[in-house]
Amino acid sequence: xxxxxxxxxxxxxxxRGFLPELLGVSNNENxxxxxxxxxxxxxxxxxxITEGERKDxxxxxRNSRDQFLGSEVLKHFTELPYLLKxxxxxxxxxxxxxxxxxxxxxxxxxxxxxxxPLDASNRNYRDANHKPxxxxxxxxxxxxxxxxxEQQLRATLSKVPEFNALLNIFKEKGYRALYKFVMExxxxxxxxxxxxxxxxxxxxxxVNEIPKSSPDFWAARAMITYPDRFDRGIFSIYFFxxxxxxxxxxxxxxxxxxxxxxEGQNVELMSNSDNVLRGGLTxxxxxxxxxxxxxxxxxxxxxxxxxIMSGFEKRFICPVPDFSLSMVTLKAGENYTVETTGPExxxxxxxxxxxxxxxxxxGEAFFLKPKENVNAEGSLSFIRAFVP
Numbered sequence: 001x002x003x004x005x006x007x008x009x010x011x012x013x014x015x016r017g018f019l020p021e022l023l024g025v026s027n028n029e030n031x032x033x034x035x036x037x038x039x040x041x042x043x044x045x046x047x048x049i050t051e052g053e054r055k056d057x058x059x060x061x062r063n064s065r066d067q068f069l070g071s072e073v074l075k076h077f078t079e080l081p082y083l084l085k086x087x088x089x090x091x092x093x094x095x096x097x098x099x100x101x102x103x104x105x106x107x108x109x110x111x112x113x114x115x116x117p118l119d120a121s122n123r124n125y126r127d128a129n130h131k132p133x134x135x136x137x138x139x140x141x142x143x144x145x146x147x148x149x150e151q152q153l154r155a156t157l158s159k160v161p162e163f164n165a166l167l168n169i170f171k172e173k174g175y176r177a178l179y180k181f182v183m184e185x186x187x188x189x190x191x192x193x194x195x196x197x198x199x200x201x202x203x204x205x206x207v208n209e210i211p212k213s214s215p216d217f218w219a220a221r222a223m224i225t226y227p228d229r230f231d232r233g234i235f236s237i238y239f240f241x242x243x244x245x246x247x248x249x250x251x252x253x254x255x256x257x258x259x260x261x262x263e264g265q266n267v268e269l270m271s272n273s274d275n276v277l278r279g280g281l282t283x284x285x286x287x288x289x290x291x292x293x294x295x296x297x298x299x300x301x302x303x304x305x306x307x308i309m310s311g312f313e314k315r316f317i318c319p320v321p322d323f324s325l326s327m328v329t330l331k332a333g334e335n336y337t338v339e340t341t342g343p344e345x346x347x348x349x350x351x352x353x354x355x356x357x358x359x360x361x362x363g364e365a366f367f368l369k370p371k372e373n374v375n376a377e378g379s380l381s382f383i384r385a386f387v388p
Contacts (some may be wrong), residue, residue: 001356001371004345004365005054007044009035015088018265022086022349022361032090037344038365039083040383041272048367061343070370073342073387082343084321084385085268086138086210087261091225092218093242094282095144095233095260098253099269099294100377101130105277122285126274132251132320133270134305136327137245138349141264142212144240146257146300147175152183153299156215156238162197163238175297182235183279183288194230198223215242218262222281233280236260241302248327250305256296258276264293267347269385271322312336317388324388332379344368353378 008019013272015032020027027033033176037044061080069077093299099107107125116123135141149158153175153306157167170178185193197219204210205220212218222234224373240258245251245266253259277285277291307314313333315326328336330353345367352361355376360366368374376382 001358001369001374002048002367003358004038004050004057004095004367005047006036006038006126006251006365007046008033009037009044010037011089013089013093015090015265016086019086025281031082033088035088036086037083038085038347039272040080041083041127044273046365046367061254068369070342073370076321077387079272079388080343081272081321082345082385083270083272084347084383085270086265087264087268087346089261089263092222092263092281093261094276094284095258095279097123097238097258097277097291097295098133098255098273099275099280100255103255103294104128104130104273107275108147114302122287124275124277124285124287124290127272129271129275130255131256131271131275132252132318133268134249134250134316134318134323134325135245135266135268136316136325137247138265139247140268141245141249141266142218142252142262143243143245144218144237144258144260144262145243145251145253145302146241146259147239147297149299149301150242153239160197162193162200163235165193170292172289175299176292179239179295179297180292182232183292183382185230185232185362186231188385191230194223194228194234197234198230211220211240212263213244218242221272226281226283230280231280232256233260233282241300243302245304248314250304250307250325251302252318254319256294257300267325267349267383269318269323269325271320283356311385313377321388324386326386327381327385327386328376329381330376330378334377338377338384340372340374342370342372346382347385348380351378351380355382 013036014032019033046057108128157163197245201216201220210217218237219234233339278286305316313328318324347365
């Protein structure tokens with residue numbers, strides 16, 4: 001087992017206190033700490049400490065795949081297939097969709113041939129991988145998750161007076177036509193439809209009369225976050241399911257599922273990718289044609305992931321071969337043992353103790369090689385990210 005050092009991403013939407021406190025670092029400059037990445041994605045690769053030296057994890061894996069990935073994982077992957085993150089969402093993230101693996105490969109190669117730099121603002125595909133993801137809430141967490149069921153969305157369009165004109169489009173032509181209509185509207189048309197909505201909900205929002213369980217709350221917040229224009233992502237706040245997860249609850253989001261994180265802290269585990277197709281609630285690049293191509297317009301009833309409980313461990317099995325996650329919680333005097341079958345990343349959320357003989361405390365991360373017997377003890381709670 002090796003001590004692992006991840007990378008902080010200082011995106012503007014991040015909080016300023018949660019991650020610095022968790023990681024035990026100062027934030028005297030009051031910078032936003034949005035995400036802590038643990039993995040080998042080239043945008044923010046992690047390092048491990050071995051023999052007293054800091055070494056690049058991606059390079060070590062490339063040079064010794066058998067040793068760092070193991071024979072079972074090598075049957076399916078040539079690199080660490082997952083990326084583990086801790087997020088602190090202070091301001092809502094963009095509405096987004098992730099492509100399938102096949103479509104990501106096509107899109108990545110196409111943009112490479114077009115000569116679009118990897119860090120260009122108009123780049124849709126940063127790599128050739130898909131990005132299914134799951135998250136576990138670390139407290140009260142709010143998100144948008146897929147299109148509402150038909151009867152619910154009809155009721156929404158009827159209830160919101162400013163959207164009554166959209167009801168016939170939905171009744172006659174369905175989800176795709178409705179979404180296409182609002183995403184392709186001119187900004188002038190967007191402003192005309194959302195101006196009366198703003199006039200109706202903003203006064204109530206400003207005196208705290210709208211609960212977070214209402215889409216009006218998040219629409220008003222979006223209007224204040226982007227005061228220079230009405231963001232068309234506001235339509236999606238009313239079209240999508242609004243989900244509230246409590247601490248320890250989890251949800252999975254696969255390719256094509258439109259979603260957006262709105263507020264809170266979570267653990268996020270995904271395939272090793274940074275491919276995002278955006279649909280609003282952002283000043284960043286929005287490619288409507290590409291977004292429509294990859295969005296699933298099937299309505300869904302949000303389903304929280306049901307963990308498998310085993311002793312001190314709560315395990316979430318994901319419907320992809322790339323990753324799964326478990327949470328281990330120990331009290332003083334309790335012991336937990338596991339044999340790794342592939343490469344694992346551990347992150348300590350609370351407390352302190354020992355893992356594989358190494359001191360482990362809140363905010364520390366570790367990388368484990370395959371086929372290791374790992375014993376943990378102490379009063380601590382930690383995450384295991386692994387290949388199922």
